[in-house]
Structure formats: structure tokens, C-alpha cells
Amino acid sequence: MAEGAGEPAGGLTLEEMKSAAAEAGFDPELVERAAALVPHGASESVLERLIGGPLRVEQAISFPKELDEDAAVRLLSAVRSEAGRRGTGESSAVGMSWHSESEMDVVLVNAHAEANSTRVVASIDRHTGLLLTALGAAGGILASFLAAIGVAGETTISPYLVLGSGIAGSLALARAFWATSTRRVRKELDILIRTIDRSLRSGSAERPAVREALPKANLAEKLSQISEHWTPRLAARVNDTDVKLVKLQGDFVWHRHEHEDELFLVLQGRLLMQFRDREEWVEEGEYILVPRGVEHRPVAPEEVHVLLVEPSGTLNTGDVRSERTVDVVEPI
Numbered sequence: 001m002a003e004g005a006g007e008p009a010g011g012l013t014l015e016e017m018k019s020a021a022a023e024a025g026f027d028p029e030l031v032e033r034a035a036a037l038v039p040h041g042a043s044e045s046v047l048e049r050l051i052g053g054p055l056r057v058e059q060a061i062s063f064p065k066e067l068d069e070d071a072a073v074r075l076l077s078a079v080r081s082e083a084g085r086r087g088t089g090e091s092s093a094v095g096m097s098w099h100s101e102s103e104m105d106v107v108l109v110n111a112h113a114e115a116n117s118t119r120v121v122a123s124i125d126r127h128t129g130l131l132l133t134a135l136g137a138a139g140g141i142l143a144s145f146l147a148a149i150g151v152a153g154e155t156t157i158s159p160y161l162v163l164g165s166g167i168a169g170s171l172a173l174a175r176a177f178w179a180t181s182t183r184r185v186r187k188e189l190d191i192l193i194r195t196i197d198r199s200l201r202s203g204s205a206e207r208p209a210v211r212e213a214l215p216k217a218n219l220a221e222k223l224s225q226i227s228e229h230w231t232p233r234l235a236a237r238v239n240d241t242d243v244k245l246v247k248l249q250g251d252f253v254w255h256r257h258e259h260e261d262e263l264f265l266v267l268q269g270r271l272l273m274q275f276r277d278r279e280e281w282v283e284e285g286e287y288i289l290v291p292r293g294v295e296h297r298p299v300a301p302e303e304v305h306v307l308l309v310e311p312s313g314t315l316n317t318g319d320v321r322s323e324r325t326v327d328v329v330e331p332i
């Protein structure tokens with residue numbers, strides 16, 4: 001479809017469609033106009049407006065520490081494992097780059113050392129995805145056109161109505177598809193950026209203050225400082241794993257963590273851990289592991305005190321955003 005609607009679409013070229021339209025007694029111009037609605041060959045901003053979402057999403061972060069060979073290797077392996085897709089990459093003392101291509105999009109992560117800092121840019125390019133979306137829309141429009149020819153002269157239904165609603169429907173479907181995939185792509189990029197941030201922090205001299213300030217601590221004393229429910233606090237960071245303390249009461253939201261296992265150790269009270277196919281009561285002194293990817297919902301009919309063990313950067317509501325989402329876990 002790169003050359004516009006002159007390319008074969010479902011076996012018909014635009015010229016063939018127009019002559020078929022003329023034979024059926026339609027205005028061939030209508031076909032031309034319908035074909036022009038399919039987003040291709042236009043400028044990117046027009047495409048983005050038409051399809052209702054960006055063709056390329058990008059996020060960049062700067063980290064106040066110069067990249068060294070060690071950090072570059074660590075960063076590359078973190079991106080590899082987090083991206084959950086095959087890709088190629090390389091790292092050196094001055095930078096790192098990783099690249100992955102799928103049917104729908106191209107993911108790029110580049111890091112390079114700047115004076116006293118590291119700049120990382122991650123982007124997802126979706127031109128292939130757009131082309132597939134456009135082809136889908138074009139197919140829908142072609143089908144509407146054929147349907148319009150089908151009803152011409154045989155019923156009292158206006159073929160223009162059939163064609164018009166077919167075109168509108170095809171475009172609406174394409175836009176809905178694009179909006180959904182835009183959300184997916186943004187989420188993917190968010191996760192990547194969080195991983196990158198985490199990876200750059202680990203091994204860095206700029207550890208969270210909690211690391212230096214924690215020669216010894218007392219659970220009861222720490223818990224007494226927590227008054228809010230469902231707001232985890234960072235007790236300690238062990239390499240790339242966080243140990244958090246949280247008080248729960250009531251129902252949480254259903255969610256899953258795509259890449260993180262979570263361990264819940266019940267310090268006081270009892271916790272009901274619901275899964276889609278079963279539920280488990282976790283009593284005081286017991287612990288439960290929620291593997292990555294498994295949907296779960298913690299429920300606490302009465303207040304329960306929990307110690308959580310999970311990778312740094314794990315979001316408490318996983319793949320869901322709600323008023324319970326805590327983006328920044330404060331040290332305690």
C-alpha cells in the first residue's frame with residue numbers, strides 16, 4: 001500500500017475498483033475518496049491525527065553518573081531480560097545499544113556516557129504496525145465497496161449507505177486497534193525505562209539513603225511508624241531486591257506483575273490471597289510466593305502486617321493503575 005491505493009488491495013487495484021464501480025453505476029470518484037481515507041502516503045502528523053496515536057514513542061532519562069564498562073554490561077543484560085523479546089545488543093565502556101524487531105514494531109535502547117552523566121533513550125517505532133493497521137482498514141473499505149456493489153439494484157438499501165457505513169466502521173476499528181496498541185507500547189516503554197533506571201542505580205555509589213542508615217532495625221518499631229493502609233515502605237534494599245513493610249486492610253485490586261515474583265510474609269494477622277482459580281489464607285508466620293504473570297488480589301478483612309520481598313521498582317498494583325498505585329516507595 002506504500003504507493004497509495006494504486007497497489008493491489010485484496011487482489012484489486014484502484015483502477016479495477018473504479019471501473020467496477022462505474023460498471024455498477026457508481027461514481028468512481030467515491031472509490032477514490034474512500035481509498036484516500038486509508039492512512040498511507042500522507043505526512044506523519046496527518047497519519048497520526050487520522051489514526052489517533054503516535055507512530056513513534058520515546059522516553060529518555062539522564063542519570064547523574066558516568067557510564068562505565070561494568071554498568072553498560074549490567075544495563076544491557078537488564079534490558080534483555082526485561083524486554084521479554086529477542087534482540088541484539090552490544091555494550092562498551094562508553095555506551096550500550098540494544099535493538100529488537102517484531103512484526104509490529106522496532107524497539108531501540110541507546111545509552112551513552114556524557115560528562116558526569118549517562119543519557120539513555122528508549123524508543124518504539126511502529127511503522128510496520130501502522131502499515132498492518134492500514135491494510136486492515138483498506139480491506140474493510142474494499143469489503144464495504146464490494147458489499148455496496150452487491151446491494152446495488154437488488155434492494156432498496158442505498159449502496160452509498162452501505163459503503164459509507166462500511167468505511168466509517170473500518171476506520172473506527174482501525175483507530176480502536178491503534179489506541180489499544182498505543183497503550184501497550186507505552187506500558188512496555190515505561191517498564192523498560194524503570195528497568196534501566198533500576199539497573200543504573202544498582203552498583204552505583206548513589207544508593208538510597210536507607211542503605212547507609214540501616215545497621216540494624218526493629219520490625220515492631222518500623223511497623224509502628226506506618227499508619228496508612230496499602231502504602232508499602234522500603235525497609236531495605238538487598239542488591240536489586242526490595243524488602244518492604246506494609247499494612248493492609250480491606251480489598252486490593254486484581255493485578256499481575258508481568259516480570260516480578262512477589263513474596264508476602266505475614267507478620268501479624270491473616271491475609272487472604274486470591275487467585276483467579278483458588279484462594280489461600282496466609283496465617284501469621286506464613287509466607288506465600290506469587291509468581292510473575294499470575295493475577296492476584298490480596299484481601300485483608302482485618303488489619304494485617306506484611307513483609308514484602310520483590311525486585312526494586314515493582315509497582316504495587318502491577319499492570320493496573322488505580323488510586324492505590326504507589327509510584328514512589330518511601331524508605332522507613
Ligand code: NI
Nearest residue numbers: 257262316318
Ligand atoms: Ni502484587
